[in-house]
Amino acid sequence: MRSIAFALSLTLAPLHAQADMIGDILDQQILPGMDELAFTSDLLAEAAKEDCQPDSGSLRNAYNDAFDAWISVSHFRFGPSETDNRAFALAFWPDSRSKTPKALSKIIADDAATIDQPDTFATYSIAARGLYALEFLLYDADLSSAGSADTRCRLIQAITTDINNTADAINFEWLDSYAAQLRSPGDRYQTEAEVKQELYKALNTGLQVTADMRLGRPLGTFDHPRPKRAEARRSGRSLHHVTLSLQVLQPLALALSGDNTELAKEFQRGFAKALRTAAQLDDPVFAGVADPSSRFRVESLQQQINDLRTIADSKLGPSLGVDPGFNSLDGD
Numbered sequence: 001m002r003s004i005a006f007a008l009s010l011t012l013a014p015l016h017a018q019a020d021m022i023g024d025i026l027d028q029q030i031l032p033g034m035d036e037l038a039f040t041s042d043l044l045a046e047a048a049k050e051d052c053q054p055d056s057g058s059l060r061n062a063y064n065d066a067f068d069a070w071i072s073v074s075h076f077r078f079g080p081s082e083t084d085n086r087a088f089a090l091a092f093w094p095d096s097r098s099k100t101p102k103a104l105s106k107i108i109a110d111d112a113a114t115i116d117q118p119d120t121f122a123t124y125s126i127a128a129r130g131l132y133a134l135e136f137l138l139y140d141a142d143l144s145s146a147g148s149a150d151t152r153c154r155l156i157q158a159i160t161t162d163i164n165n166t167a168d169a170i171n172f173e174w175l176d177s178y179a180a181q182l183r184s185p186g187d188r189y190q191t192e193a194e195v196k197q198e199l200y201k202a203l204n205t206g207l208q209v210t211a212d213m214r215l216g217r218p219l220g221t222f223d224h225p226r227p228k229r230a231e232a233r234r235s236g237r238s239l240h241h242v243t244l245s246l247q248v249l250q251p252l253a254l255a256l257s258g259d260n261t262e263l264a265k266e267f268q269r270g271f272a273k274a275l276r277t278a279a280q281l282d283d284p285v286f287a288g289v290a291d292p293s294s295r296f297r298v299e300s301l302q303q304q305i306n307d308l309r310t311i312a313d314s315k316l317g318p319s320l321g322v323d324p325g326f327n328s329l330d331g332d
Contacts (some may be wrong), residue, residue: 041167052153075206082172099127108147
């Protein structure tokens, strides 16, 4: 898969001081990642046009490639991804009130002609759009067989076309204007320091989402584990998302460390440890969080990611001028 190869290429990139930190992050991580998202989303839409059956191997492979591409850039949740709630349109999760299956069920029951109208479908609830909605239609036993086959096919094609259009819009804005604003601050960002803080926020947010949501949600509490809250469990991607997130966050942490080689090496050790732990887990959807021995290994991985957050908070943040009380998900 191209997206996995992209993530691994970042992980294996050589450690060195960077003369143009922002430019390197743009040219080696953000822009290639957004291009990969647009490319795989286009292939996903084409696959759905050719074969919209939920068990189609080509459609599921395209779905996995596009999802990999999104996870690889989902931490860059600012600028073009924020416009028109595009990030939520691509990936509405967590869905604590089960809005997605409800919205999809209603669309299938109504069988409206507007399903086939991309401009109108783009105004539908974000719960019925994006990769998590598509997962239900491809992998959920009830929704993958609900209503008529024709309606389900039209809905799958509508969702994949919408994903493609959203990904293309994000990629276009990065190339057309947003990358330039990061390279030459003065408008949206007044200084280079503000740009670095934005990129730090992306790292911090990525680590926090992985520790608190991708792992924290299925872990629940010791007395009340919640394995069914695991991300993308229907398609068996829960642990994969954790691993992929770590693989793409590592090069961002190293790049932001700049010429501080000791800090970069500390990040390298921390990420290597977390990735080893993830590789040793034989639980792709965290189904074993209710078992004490399995739960301990997942908790260990969560703690190792939180250790990386501590390094970022206590050492990287101050070097970039980020306030100690900064919280990436609060908007502070």
